[in-house]
Amino acid sequence: MPKNPIYENRKPVITIRGLKKTFGQNAVLNGFDMDLYEGETLVIMGKSGSGKSVMIKCLIGLETHDAGTINIMGRDMENVSEDELRDIRTEVGFLFQGSALYDSMTVRENLEFPLRRHKRKFGGISDTTPMVIEVLESVGLAHAIDLMPEELSGGMKRRIALARTLILRPRIILYDEPTTGLDPITSKEIVLLMKSIQQKYSTSSIVITHDVDCARFISDRMILLVDGVNYAEGTFAELDASADPKVQAFFKS
Amino acid sequence: MDKSIATNIKLGAFVLAGTALLITAIYFIGQKQSMFGNSSMVYAVFRDINGLKPGNNVRYSGINVGSVKDITMVADTVVVIRFGLRKDILPHIKSDAHAIIINDGLVGNMIVNILPGKSTGRPLQGGDTIRSFARIRTDEMLSTLSVTNENAALLTAELLKITRDISGGKGVISSMISDSTIARDLKETIHHLRHTAEASNKALVNINRLVVSLDKNNNLLGMVRDTMLPKTIKQTLSNIENSSGEISVVIRQLNDLIANADTTVTNIRKGRGAINYLSNDRNFVDKVDRTVTDLDSAVLQINNAAIRLNQSLEALRYHWLLKGSFKKMEKEKAGKKE
C-alpha cells in the first residue's frame, strides 16, 4: 500500500489490513486496508451499501469481521478481553447516523449514561453535572439539559449525540454519516462543530459520508470505498482532480 | 432525583400491597387449617382412613376444631393420624371420646369427627391417643346392600319356586292350602262356633235372668204363678242341650284341625323340604304360631264356656224347684238309651 509521504513520520492509531465481511451471499467488505494517523481527519466515501458503515461497526466491535486484522492503539481487536474492549470503547467515540439518543431519558441522563461505567477513568467522580454542562457548552446547547430527545430538532439531536460521545474524552471519534437527514444549513453547522471539536479536544477522526461539501471542508485525507475495497486514496484536491470515472462519479453527482 | 424517589415509594407501596394480600390470604387459609396459633397434637389409630388427607378438618359437636397434620402407616393395618386441636376446645373433649372418619356431606371431603365421651371423663390432653371407630363406608354400605339385594333376589326366586310348587300341589302347605275340604271345614267350624256362641249367649242370658229371679225369694210366688216359666225353662234347657251337642262336635273338629296344624308347624319348625326356606322367615313362623295361639285361645274360651254351662246346669239340677224337671229329663234320656 503506497503511503502518503506527509504521514511518514506520524504513528497510526488504527490499522486495518485485509478486512472481510460477508452477509449471506453478499460480500460487503472484500479486503479493506486503512490507516488512521494521530490527529488527522480521514473521510471515507462510498455509495450506499458499499460497506462503510459495516467497516466502522467492525472497528468498534459492534459487528464481527470474517477475516483481516484490526489494531486500535496497539491492541488487536481479535483477541481482546471484555474489559479491554470496554477500555478501547472509552477511547473511541461513535456518533451514530440517527443520533441514537435514548428516548426514555432526558438530555442530562443521556449524557450521564456513558459515565455510569466509566467513572473510574475520571477518578471516581460523584457529581457529573459539571462534565455534562461542559460538553453541552462545547456543542452550544447548555439550555437543553432537561429536555427530552423528542423535544429536540434533528440538528440538536445530532449535537447532543456528539456531546454524549465527547463526554468520555475519546482520542478517536468515528462519525457515521454525521450530516445525513439534515438540511444544508444545519449540516454546515454540524460540520463546523466537528471541526472545532477536532481542534479543541485534538482527536483523530474517521468520518463516513457521501456528502461532498462535508468531505471538502473537514477532510485531511480521503479514501474512496468501492465494492468493499479502498479504490482510491488521497487529499480532497487530489481525488477531485482525478480523471478516473469511478472517482469522478463521487464528485460530480 | 425527587421524581425517582416518588417512583420508588409508589413501587414500594405496590409491592407491599401485593405481598400483604398474599400473606393475608395464606394466613387465613392457614388459620382454617390451624397451621398457626395454638393447637395441641392428638393421635388416633385407624385400620382404614378412607382417603383422609393432611389438612382435612377435625370436627367436634359440629365445630371445626382443628385439622389433620399427618398420616403415618406404622404396620400393615395400623394407620396413625396426628391432628391438631384448638387449645380452647381441648378441655371440653373428654379422654374417652371417639374419633370416626366420615364424609362431610355426600360429595364433600373426609373429616375426622370426634364423638363426645362420658361427661365424667378426664379432659383430653395434648399427646393423647383417642379411640377410633371403624367408619361405615359408603362403598361398604353399598356392598352390604348389594349382598342384601342378592339375597332378596334369591328369596324371590325361592318364593317363586315355592309358590309354583304350592300351586302345582306339592308339599304340606300346598295340601293345606289347596285342600278345599279343610277350608270348608274351617269355614263350617267357624260358622258353627259363631252359631254356638250366639246360642250359648242367649241361653246364658236367659239362665242368668232365671237364676237372678230365683235368688230373689220374695218373688217366688209370682214366679210359681207364672205358668209360662216351666215351659221357658224347658225350652232353654233343650236349647242348651242342643248347643252342648254342637259344641262338642265343633270341639272335636277343632281338635282335629289343631292336630293337623300342629304337625304342620312341627314340620315347618323342623325345616323339611320346600318349606325349609320359609322356616327361616321368622315372620311367617310367627304368623303361623300366632294363628295357632289364636285358635288355642278360642278353644280355651269355648271350653271355659262349656265348663261354665255345665256348672250352671249342675247348679240348676240341684235347685229344688227344678228338680222334677231334671229328673223327668234324665228319665227321658234313660228311656232313649234303652
Add this chain to the structure above:
Amino acid sequence: MKLLNTLIRSVLNYLEELGQLSRFAGKFFREVVRRPFEGRELLRQCYNMGNKSLLLVGVTGFIIGLVFTLQSRPKMLELGAAAWLPSMVSISIVREIGPIITALICAGRIGSGIGAELGSMRVTEQIDAMEVSGTNPFKYLVVTRILATTLMIPILVVMSDAIALFGSFLVESIKGDVSFRLYFDEVFASLDFIDIIPATLKTFFFGFAIGLVGSFRGYYCKHGTAGVGVAANTAVVETSMLLFVLDFLAVMVTDIFY
C-alpha cells in the same frame, strides 16, 4: 414437493428461532448473576410494569369477577348450590382465571411494550450506542425487564385475584344478600395451599415468559420501523401461546404432586 420444501423450511426456521430463544434465556441466566447489577433501572421497570398496569389489571379482574359470578349464579341456584358459589368462584379465580387473564393482559400491555421499545431502540441504534458507551445493553435492557416482569406479574395476579373476588362478592351481596364476612369466610374455607401456592408459583413463570419473549423479539428486531411492529406483534402472539403451554405444564405438574 414445493409444499414439502416450504414445510421443512418453516420447521427448520421454527427450530432455529426456538434455539435462539433458548440461548437468549441462557444468556439471561448468565448475566443475571454477574455484576454489575442495574438496580435503578430494575426499579424503574418494576414501577412501569407493576404500578402502571395495576389499573388495567384491576379493572379487568373486577369485571371478570363480576361477570363470572353473574354467569354461573343462575345455574348454581338451579342446582340449589348457591352456597357453593363463593368457593367455586374463588377456586376458579385463584387457580386459573386470575393468573391466566392477568398474564394475557400483561402479555398484551407489557410484552408488546417491551417488544416495541427494544425493537425501536435496536433499529435506531440506541442499543449499539449503549454497547459502545461501555454499558452492557443486555444487562441494562433485557435482564432488568425480564426480572421486572418475573417479579411484578405475581403481584399483579394476587391483586387481580383479590379485586376479582371483590367483584364477585359485590354480585353476591346485591343479588344474594351475603355479608362480606360470610363471603370471605367461605372463600378462605374453600381455598387451600394447594390452590394458592402452585397458582402463585406459575405466575413467576408467566412473568418470565412475558419478559423473555418480548425482550427476545425486540432485541433481535430487524428491518427498520416495520420490524418494530412485527416485533411487538409476534411478542404478544408468541407470549400468549407460551402462556397457555406453561399453564398446561403447571397444571400437569401440580397434578403430579397433589
